[in-house]
Amino acid sequence: MTQNFTATPAPAARVNPPPPIAANDLKSVVNGVVIHYHEIALKLGNRRFFEMQLRRNILRATNHLGVKDVLRLSGRMLCLFSSSVDEEKVIAALQKVFGIAYFAPAVKLAQEVPAIKAVALNLLAGKKITSFKVETKRSQKHFPITSPQLNAEVGEHILNHFPIRVDLHQPEVILRIEIVDNYALMYTDRLEGPGGLPVGTSERAVCLISGGIDSPVAAYKMMKRGIKLIFVHFHSAPFTNAASQRNVERLVELLNSYQFRSKLYLVPFAEIQQHIVAKAAPSYRVLLYRRVMLRMAEIIAAQNHAYALVTGENVAQVASQTLVNMNVINQVATLPVLRPLAGDDKQEIIAMARRLGTFEISTEPFEDCCSLFVPPHPETRAKLPIVQEFENKLDLPALVAQTLQKTELKLIRI
Ligand code: ATP
Numbered sequence: 001m002t003q004n005f006t007a008t009p010a011p012a013a014r015v016n017p018p019p020p021i022a023a024n025d026l027k028s029v030v031n032g033v034v035i036h037y038h039e040i041a042l043k044l045g046n047r048r049f050f051e052m053q054l055r056r057n058i059l060r061a062t063n064h065l066g067v068k069d070v071l072r073l074s075g076r077m078l079c080l081f082s083s084s085v086d087e088e089k090v091i092a093a094l095q096k097v098f099g100i101a102y103f104a105p106a107v108k109l110a111q112e113v114p115a116i117k118a119v120a121l122n123l124l125a126g127k128k129i130t131s132f133k134v135e136t137k138r139s140q141k142h143f144p145i146t147s148p149q150l151n152a153e154v155g156e157h158i159l160n161h162f163p164i165r166v167d168l169h170q171p172e173v174i175l176r177i178e179i180v181d182n183y184a185l186m187y188t189d190r191l192e193g194p195g196g197l198p199v200g201t202s203e204r205a206v207c208l209i210s211g212g213i214d215s216p217v218a219a220y221k222m223m224k225r226g227i228k229l230i231f232v233h234f235h236s237a238p239f240t241n242a243a244s245q246r247n248v249e250r251l252v253e254l255l256n257s258y259q260f261r262s263k264l265y266l267v268p269f270a271e272i273q274q275h276i277v278a279k280a281a282p283s284y285r286v287l288l289y290r291r292v293m294l295r296m297a298e299i300i301a302a303q304n305h306a307y308a309l310v311t312g313e314n315v316a317q318v319a320s321q322t323l324v325n326m327n328v329i330n331q332v333a334t335l336p337v338l339r340p341l342a343g344d345d346k347q348e349i350i351a352m353a354r355r356l357g358t359f360e361i362s363t364e365p366f367e368d369c370c371s372l373f374v375p376p377h378p379e380t381r382a383k384l385p386i387v388q389e390f391e392n393k394l395d396l397p398a399l400v401a402q403t404l405q406k407t408e409l410k411l412i413r414i
């Protein structure tokens with residue numbers, strides 16, 4: 001990795017292949033990553049706000065990996081490496097920054113044609129290809145020659161040095177040149193970003209996370225829409241073990257790599273469950289648990305200026321997820337309850353959990369608070385008056401207040 005952020009032109013010798021800066025080693029000339037985002041995202045709001053949040057998130061994701069700055073250039077960003085950067089780690093981190101459409105390890109150099117030609121040879125040197133094409137984008141209109149002219153000049157220079165041909169329709173490699181602000185950016189290999197919107201551009205929501213497969217996937221989908229999540233987990237210690245709680249922490253640590261800083265509230269739920277078990281019909285237990293969970297999640301939402309709740313509910317997956325029951329559960333919520341998985345098939349959810357890396361954690365042996373004291377035949381068509389009658393036997397406000405006082409807050413950092 002070079003420390004010099006402007007690549008030095010290679011000697012103009014007409015040999016084949018040319019004496020490269022470092023043959024077959026793109027890393028020796030790459031000094032940053034050019035980052036593109038979808039224009040459509042910009043239309044949703046204020047462009048500057050969107051770009052500033054994206055820049056902040058890129059820095060949070062990569063700062064500790066040796067990225068020294070992120071420049072906002074017209075319509076794209078440039079992540080500048082320090083000399084010690086581990087390029088592969090930076091690439092992996094950028095693949096988790098929502099808002100990035102695609103990105104590419106790139107060379108930043110002066111807007112000078114000889115330098116551009118030299119870097120072109122270096123970017124192609126060592127590649128086993130038979131065809132190429134040069135594609136220039138010029139957002140700096142003061143540059144003295146047009147994009148087609150630059151394509152032709154650089155293309156000809158390449159043809160003079162390598163035994164390859166130009167293919168405008170199906171080239172094996174596209175050499176991209178972007179003339180922006182005061183620089184030329186050059187690269188060949190584009191990588192796909194995760195898409196979506198930068199986390200933090202769409203306000204906050206509280207996500208109810210169990211140790212199961214669904215809720216981490218639901219969390220991912222909402223973060224992808226730019227929502228910053230606050231996580232809440234209800235556990236039944238001492239009836240459930242510490243390993244189960246640790247699994248939830250691991251899930252949040254994994255999800256945190258998309259939003260860089262997370263709060264996880266660990267709510268001790270066993271006492272409330274015991275009261276419910278003592279006062280309510282067994283078939284109504286899970287429903288009553290859920291209603292209390294939503295009430296507590298709303299209080300945590302208010303404390304964190306969050307404007308929605310997120311769950312991993314999925315229509316008809318289990319008894320508590322019939323529309324009748326969801327309706328009864330929902331009655332306690334004043335905030336919108338977002339259920340991003342409502343209409344997904346379990347197989348689709350599992351596939352996404354595997355891609356995310358949460359599936360392995362979610363399928364480890366787990367003791368769930370809701371599987372405690374659960375009868376074999378839960379009610380699928382709960383009646384609100386019956387639910388309310390059970391709840392009236394409990395001193396819910398006091399129980400909720402006591403439980404929140406005993407709630408533990410963990411701060412998770414990248
Ligand atoms: P998951 O795989 O996310 O556990 P599930 O299919 O097992 O979902 P349920 O157990 O009915 O479904 O839970 C529905 C939703 O309620 C969960 O996706 C989650 O959002 C919330 N939830 C359930 N249990 C808990 C818990 N212990 N702590 C926090 N949220 C929970």
Ligand code: MG
Nearest residue numbers: 210211212368
């Ligand atoms: Mg569950």
